[in-house]
Amino acid sequence: MRNSLILLMLCAFAPAARPQQQAFAQQQAFAQQQGPGSSQTLAHRTDIPHDSPVTLAGDEWGGSGATIRGGAYAIDVKLALSLRNSSQRRVRGVTLTVMAQEATPGGKGSLSVPSLDVAPGETFTVRGDLHLLRPIGAESSPMVEVSLDGILFDDLTFYGPNKLLSRRTMMVWELEARRDRQYFRSLLEQSGRQGLQKAMLASLTRDADRPQFGVQMVRGRATNTDGEKDVRFAFLHLPDAPVEPMDGVARVAGNEARAPKLVVRNRSGRVVRHLEMGWIVRDQQGREFLAASLPYEMRLPPRSSAQILQDASLRFDPRTSLEGMTGYVATVEFMDGSLWIPSRADLDDPTLRRVVSPSPEEQRLVQIYRKRGLNAVMDELKRFTN
Amino acid sequence: MPGAQHLTEAGVVLYAADDMPLWRRPLARFHASGCAACTERIAAYRSDQEFVRRMAAELPHGLNWDRMAAEMTANIRVGLEAGECVARRAQARTLSTGWRVAAASAGFAALLVSAWWLNMPKSQSASLERAVKRIAQVRPWRGGPILPFEDPGPLVEISAAGIQLRENGGALGVSQGLARPVSVTLSAQGSARARYLDQETGQVTITSVYAQ
Numbered sequence: 001m002r003n004s005l006i007l008l009m010l011c012a013f014a015p016a017a018r019p020q021q022q023a024f025a026q027q028q029a030f031a032q033q034q035g036p037g038s039s040q041t042l043a044h045r046t047d048i049p050h051d052s053p054v055t056l057a058g059d060e061w062g063g064s065g066a067t068i069r070g071g072a073y074a075i076d077v078k079l080a081l082s083l084r085n086s087s088q089r090r091v092r093g094v095t096l097t098v099m100a101q102e103a104t105p106g107g108k109g110s111l112s113v114p115s116l117d118v119a120p121g122e123t124f125t126v127r128g129d130l131h132l133l134r135p136i137g138a139e140s141s142p143m144v145e146v147s148l149d150g151i152l153f154d155d156l157t158f159y160g161p162n163k164l165l166s167r168r169t170m171m172v173w174e175l176e177a178r179r180d181r182q183y184f185r186s187l188l189e190q191s192g193r194q195g196l197q198k199a200m201l202a203s204l205t206r207d208a209d210r211p212q213f214g215v216q217m218v219r220g221r222a223t224n225t226d227g228e229k230d231v232r233f234a235f236l237h238l239p240d241a242p243v244e245p246m247d248g249v250a251r252v253a254g255n256e257a258r259a260p261k262l263v264v265r266n267r268s269g270r271v272v273r274h275l276e277m278g279w280i281v282r283d284q285q286g287r288e289f290l291a292a293s294l295p296y297e298m299r300l301p302p303r304s305s306a307q308i309l310q311d312a313s314l315r316f317d318p319r320t321s322l323e324g325m326t327g328y329v330a331t332v333e334f335m336d337g338s339l340w341i342p343s344r345a346d347l348d349d350p351t352l353r354r355v356v357s358p359s360p361e362e363q364r365l366v367q368i369y370r371k372r373g374l375n376a377v378m379d380e381l382k383r384f385t386n
Numbered sequence: 387m388p389g390a391q392h393l394t395e396a397g398v399v400l401y402a403a404d405d406m407p408l409w410r411r412p413l414a415r416f417h418a419s420g421c422a423a424c425t426e427r428i429a430a431y432r433s434d435q436e437f438v439r440r441m442a443a444e445l446p447h448g449l450n451w452d453r454m455a456a457e458m459t460a461n462i463r464v465g466l467e468a469g470e471c472v473a474r475r476a477q478a479r480t481l482s483t484g485w486r487v488a489a490a491s492a493g494f495a496a497l498l499v500s501a502w503w504l505n506m507p508k509s510q511s512a513s514l515e516r517a518v519k520r521i522a523q524v525r526p527w528r529g530g531p532i533l534p535f536e537d538p539g540p541l542v543e544i545s546a547a548g549i550q551l552r553e554n555g556g557a558l559g560v561s562q563g564l565a566r567p568v569s570v571t572l573s574a575q576g577s578a579r580a581r582y583l584d585q586e587t588g589q590v591t592i593t594s595v596y597a598q
Binding site (some may be wrong): 105106108109110111112113114115126127128129130132133164207210212213214215216217218260279290291292293294295310312314357360361363364365366367368371 | 551568569572573578581585592593596597
């Protein structure tokens with residue numbers, strides 16, 4: 001009787017273990033094929049459409065591989081793509097999609113290179129190093145696929161499927177780049193080499209002093225509401241911003257803030273279709289840092305207001321206690337596709353200067369200054385016509 | 387005359403019944419072969435033995451063997467029971483019922499643990515460990531606060547080292563690449579961006595990871 005019971009229990013467990021056994025068998029087979037702790041050569045594909053204004057001149061995937069981690073492949077993508085500009089326009093930016101598995105968190109990434117100036121016929125290289133995840137057993141090969149999401153030209157036209165909304169992102173970077181180059185040229189004209197050098201050094205110092213705090217963000221319902229309170233946003237006043245934040249509040253408990261709710265007003269005469277707000281937090285020691293950006297898709301008619309919500313929770317270092325929050329308008333996109341970004345004068349605000357990173361172009365110019373000196377920076381400023 | 391001394395009465399009986407020791411039998415045979423008196427006595431004893439055997443083989447008239455067998459069996463059992471009453475009982479040593487249940491449960495638990503360890507991904511085991519620790523910390527059975535149930539979904543984390551994805555408290559991935567980014571930003575839509583700077587050319591490359 002006793003032996004029969006034991007046999008029955010074993011039989012009951014056997015079917016439940018079968019799917020896991022299959023996955024485990026796959027893992028074992030993979031490990032045995034590759035050896036413990038080793039990674040396989042990555043099966044990959046680079047998909048550039050035949051009518052694309054850039055063509056693939058070469059690619060290197062050396063060092064790429066996949067290892068098993070739990071129930072998924074951890075894919076290490078190290079690539080260098082050489083692309084040739086086969087159009088008649090100058091390329092200012094490119095974004096590539098790197099996909100292991102679309103529906104899996106961490107299965108999709110992208111590589112973007114702003115502040116380019118690639119003439120027709122010239123070749124440029126896009127290098128990337130990122131980690132993606134792909135569940136074991138996911139169908140379809142290859143393991144990783146790289147495709148073109150978008151190219152931005154010097155006349156601000158765009159080519160590509162734009163699935164990652166890279167058009168808007170690259171437009172913002174290009175407008176920032178033009179703004180900053182114009183700023184440095186003006187500085188050079190007005191204050192000469194010394195003025196430009198002083199600006200380069202100031203940017204270097206701000207970069208070194210800028211705090212980078214750890215932040216976790218999760219989308220979804222967090223029901224830990226112990227000790228929560230509503231904390232109102234303070235807003236930075238940017239006089240030229242077409243959208244003005246009127247009011248805002250978020251639920252804050254200790255080191256967590258969630259569900260920001262804002263009321264904004266469209267001051268312009270055009271319909272706004274996208275707004276991005278910057279969310280700055282202040283801790284109990286008075287330190288401020290940029291926590292996250294809050295993007296909102298909307299259709300805000302001229303001279304009207306709307307309430308916007310974001311279903312997101314931010315969590316900071318457990319030793320942090322949030323005392324205040326500040327918001328500012330980072331980007332506005334209108335229905336006709338044109339964009340607004342803060343001016344250099346707006347960025348002179350002490351809070352923004354402290355917490356917001358410089359544009360990619362400013363970082364590029366400052367790095368050129370560090371490595372090659374002021375003359376190289378001046379040559380770069382002259383090279384660009386806008 | 388060989389073996390002049392005659393066989394004793396006991397010797398005659400033993401020889402007649404074939405119960406004489408082997409080493410004495412040749413001497414007795416040698417004497418009996420030459421002594422008429424001893425030979426006559428041996429034959430008389432063998433005849434008497436045969437008569438007794440025939441008599442013993444016949445059951446008495448009117449005997450009920452089945453009843454006699456039952457009576458004998460009953461007598462034997464009575465004797466055995468009486469023996470049990472007076473003899474010391476030696477008990478077999480066995481576990482008590484409680485310990486048997488414990489042993490069976492331990493085996494069952496070992497089976498469960500082995501099945502879990504062999505089949506479950508380590509990330510799931512780590513999640514279970516964290517959940518158990520959390521329960522132990524909160525101690526809801528002692529009237530503590532209600533254990534918060536979080537359904538966080540995939541979680542994006544940024545730090546000076548880069549971007550990391552987590553699920554159920556575990557790490558799905560690691561920071562993107564070996565280089566340290568110059569800045570990292572988070573988007574409330576569930577993505578994070580890390581900016582890398584080529585030290586020689588100054589070219590900026592921006593890596594984005596999407597959690598959703």
